[in-house]
Amino acid sequence: MIFGGCLGLGLWYREQFLGRLRLTRELICILDQWISEIRYNRATLPECCRQIGRQREDKLGEICSGVYREYTEAGGTGFLEMAGDSFRRQLAVLPLKKEEIDQFLIFAGKEGYADETMQIRAMELSRQGLERTANTQQREITQKCRLSVGLGAMSGMFLVLLLL
DSSP states (O other), X not given: OHHHHHHHHHHHHHHHHHHHHHHHHHHHHHHXXXXXXXXXXXXXXXXXXXXXXXXOXXXXXXXXXXXHHHHHHTTSOOHHHHHHHHHHHHHTTSSOOHHHHHHHGGGGGOTTOOSHHHHHHHHHHHHHHHXXXXXXXXXXXXXXXXXXXXXXXXXXXXXXXXXX
């Protein structure tokens, strides 16, 4: 049981590393969808959040729906500031680091951008930063995953031998 618990802990850490990489890639997909909606459908950011909330059936879809709901309940003013706070609060419970959340929310700091071209540029800047982060994570993840599982198994064996 001790060995199984320690190995399970190592596997849990491995899943946290992989989950963080998956979420980073999903944030990139959301930014791509927003850019597409703004560029081709001439949608506003609140409409983009509502659309993604309808399309996605995962946690990020729920977050986008929640941001849109908060925006409509607030009376429809100041979307970027409200969205930045709401996204930051809701993304904090996911296995993402603060740097990744800040990188995703670069577009929310560009309050004066009413022009769709500037909004798209801010989102592309966020996307590029997240891609760099995802590529760095991808390079490091193999070693970290192997190390977490290996250390979990070795610590379990050590504890079992120690208790015998």
